[in-house]
Amino acid sequence: xxxPRLALKNLFGAGLRTWLNVVVLSFSFVAIIGLQGIYDGMxxxxxxxxxxxxxxxxxYWQENYDPYEPLSLPDAHAPLPEALLGLKDAGLAAPxxxxxxxxxxxxxxxxxxxxxxxxxxxxxxxxxxxxxxxDIKLPALIGTRMAKNAGLKKGDTITVRWRDAQGTFDAxxxxxxxxxxxxxxxxxxxxxxxxxKKIQELARMPxxxxxxxxxxxxxxxxxxxxxxxxxxxxxxLKDITELVQAxxxxxxxxxxxxxxxxxxxxxxxxxxxxxxxxxxxxxxMALGFTRVKVIQLFTLEGAMHGVLAxxxxxxxxxxxxxxxxxxxxxxxxxxxxxxFAIGDKLIPTYGAxxxxxxxxxxxxxxxxxxxxxxxxxxxxxxxxxxxxxMS
Amino acid sequence: xxxxxLIKTKELVKIYPIGWKKLAxxxxxxxxxxKAEFTGVVGPSGxxxxxxxxxxxxxxxPTAGSAEVLGKKVEDLSNRQAAALRNHSIGFIFQxxxxxxxxxxxxxxxxxxxxxxLSADERKQKVRKALEWVDLVDRAKSKPAQLSGxxxxxxxxxxxVVKKPAIILADEPTANLDAENSHNILQTMEELNRELKTTFxxxxxxxxxxRYIRRKITLVDGKVAxxxxxxxxxxxxxxx
Numbered sequence: 060x061x062x063p064r065l066a067l068k069n070l071f072g073a074g075l076r077t078w079l080n081v082v083v084l085s086f087s088f089v090a091i092i093g094l095q096g097i098y099d100g101m102x103x104x105x106x107x108x109x110x111x112x113x114x115x116x117x118x119y120w121q122e123n124y125d126p127y128e129p130l131s132l133p134d135a136h137a138p139l140p141e142a143l144l145g146l147k148d149a150g151l152a153a154p155x156x157x158x159x160x161x162x163x164x165x166x167x168x169x170x171x172x173x174x175x176x177x178x179x180x181x182x183x184x185x186x187x188x189x190x191x192x193x194d195i196k197l198p199a200l201i202g203t204r205m206a207k208n209a210g211l212k213k214g215d216t217i218t219v220r221w222r223d224a225q226g227t228f229d230a231x232x233x234x235x236x237x238x239x240x241x242x243x244x245x246x247x248x249x250x251x252x253x254x255x256k257k258i259q260e261l262a263r264m265p266x267x268x269x270x271x272x273x274x275x276x277x278x279x280x281x282x283x284x285x286x287x288x289x290x291x292x293x294x295x296l297k298d299i300t301e302l303v304q305a306x307x308x309x310x311x312x313x314x315x316x317x318x319x320x321x322x323x324x325x326x327x328x329x330x331x332x333x334x335x336x337x338x339x340x341x342x343x344m345a346l347g348f349t350r351v352k353v354i355q356l357f358t359l360e361g362a363m364h365g366v367l368a369x370x371x372x373x374x375x376x377x378x379x380x381x382x383x384x385x386x387x388x389x390x391x392x393x394x395x396x397x398x399f400a401i402g403d404k405l406i407p408t409y410g411a412x413x414x415x416x417x418x419x420x421x422x423x424x425x426x427x428x429x430x431x432x433x434x435x436x437x438x439x440x441x442x443x444x445x446x447x448x449m450s
Numbered sequence: 451x452x453x454x455x456l457i458k459t460k461e462l463v464k465i466y467p468i469g470w471k472k473l474a475x476x477x478x479x480x481x482x483x484x485k486a487e488f489t490g491v492v493g494p495s496g497x498x499x500x501x502x503x504x505x506x507x508x509x510x511x512p513t514a515g516s517a518e519v520l521g522k523k524v525e526d527l528s529n530r531q532a533a534a535l536r537n538h539s540i541g542f543i544f545q546x547x548x549x550x551x552x553x554x555x556x557x558x559x560x561x562x563x564x565x566x567x568l569s570a571d572e573r574k575q576k577v578r579k580a581l582e583w584v585d586l587v588d589r590a591k592s593k594p595a596q597l598s599g600x601x602x603x604x605x606x607x608x609x610x611v612v613k614k615p616a617i618i619l620a621d622e623p624t625a626n627l628d629a630e631n632s633h634n635i636l637q638t639m640e641e642l643n644r645e646l647k648t649t650f651x652x653x654x655x656x657x658x659x660x661r662y663i664r665r666k667i668t669l670v671d672g673k674v675a676x677x678x679x680x681x682x683x684x685x686x687x688x689x690x
Binding site: 344349445 | 504510529530533536538548551552609
């Protein structure tokens with residue numbers, strides 16, 4: 060226990076030099092955790108928003124359905140199998156029928172996806188209850204982005220044209236019953252939500268759907284369904300996960316720079332220490348320290364900068380990060396165009412894994428950086444050290 | 451008689467390479483030191499005094515020959531064994547005191563005891579005793595920077611004697627002190643030598659030290675030129 064005790068004593072004895080290093084390193088601590096927390100928050104928020112509003116607990120896709128291939132849509136519908144109907148009736152699944160269509164806002168032609176959904180569903184967090192209006196022949200629900208893009212507002216009537224199952228074009232006026240605000244663009248831009256029964260009837264696709272969303276935490280069916288493929292959340296969220304990972308790598312550069320700066324300060328201090336404290340090393344050896352113990356002492360001294368920095372970072376970083384978690388970061392509207400389902404406020408997430416991981420990383424790097432210059436001591440002769448020389 | 455030597459050197463040689471040349475700091479030195487000796491190794495600069503002390507203190511190894519300290523051959527000791535020998539049996543006093551600047555007087559004196567793994571109570575007791583010997587009990591909480599040169603050297607002496615080593619090696623202990631402080635320090639060391647039976651070996655060319663020693667070994671160009679017994683009177687010691 061003598062080495063940790065001496066290291067601590069020397070560290071505090073160095074006064075301002077120690078505290079400057081500790082403060083710089085603590086900035087890196089807070090910045091790394093802060094930045095990483097923002098990315099984690101971004102990821103969690105986007106995943107949560109998409110899970111709540113679109114993906115639920117996973118989706119069954121009709122085998123021809125491919126969201127990235129619009130030409131597949133006319134063939135991407137089939138009657139619901141019994142098993143999925145059972146889940147629907149139990150309130151654990153929401154079928155969605157997707158039909159390509161066109162609207163004519165302000166005399167323009169605009170392609171849209173007409174999505175039919177049961178107004179009574181509670182599987183995904185779309186306010187579909189607005190579609191349960193009996194007094195309106197064909198109620199429609201759109202998102203704010205779609206409304207802005209098409210110049211539509213609540214109460215507007217607009218003509219929608221589509222092709223039914225037999226390939227016949229048909230058209231009808233729909234009334235916008237609500238403009239919903241959602242962070243998930245993928246259920247908003249270029250889409251009109253209408254009652255499932257109505258679109259099944261109009262498109263001549265009775266009891267059919269293109270996909271079925273399962274409620275969150277609902278297990279997929281054990282047996283496979285002919286003509287339907289289950290897509291789990293990992294698959295559905297792949298794009299967003301990759302996007303966050305790409306952004307995280309970009310953000311990492313920032314904290315690598317911060318970490319390098321802090322490490323440079325520690326490395327510098329260690330080199331200076333070893334240069335200036337040769338006599339002290341010689342004295343320690345004369346008093347009975349081996350070279351290995353001197354190396355351990357100086358390495359620990361350097362490494363303890365990391366420990367002190369973690370404590371200092373905890374003192375001012377904890378309230379600061381808690382404040383961010385409570386208040387969140389206001390996001391500019393332009394963030395929406397990046398394709399992230401974040402909303403107007405980003406709430407960072409600071410998990411135990413992030414904090415422990417960052418602490419271990421910084422302590423490890425600090426120890427390595429502290430050790431590197433001390434290797435010189437291994438060649439140090441006590442007699443040279445006592446004279447203040449380097450061997 | 452040979453067996454009573456605490457320290458024995460046999461044909462001890464230390465050569466330092468200086469550029470292309472080689473300098474013999476010690477040239478076939480044969481010496482023996484008994485328990486409770488108060489010996490000075492004197493000679494001009496570069497005569498090999500410090501080199502001899504370094505080898506006896508197991509801080510350096512001979513190029514040839516042998517140095518036996520407390521029955522252990524210095525040239526055969528590993529780093530760890532040499533450190534253990536210094537830790538248990540040898541105390542050092544340096545010209546520049548070499549106190550650890552961030553530690554208090556108490557902590558500086560306590561340091562060798564920490565390495566010996568003594569309990570806190572034992573350490574406290576021994577440090578107090580050592581500080582009493584050098585009359586620095588009231589400065590126990592001071593840092594070296596707050597002490598005079600004489601006080602610093604007394605702390606260094608306390609640090610050297612606190613573990614009651616068999617041998618204390620003092621390299622120019624009075625070089626940075628004025629006459630009065632030198633006299634006080636030497637008196638303290640002489641008392642400790644008598645009380646604790648510790649062998650003191652000085653490397654010095656300070657006349658003040660030479661007046662105190664009971665044996666004077668003169669080195670010239672790494673060779674023992676003279677080895678004489680001294681018997682200074684009290685008045686001679688004080689330079690009167």
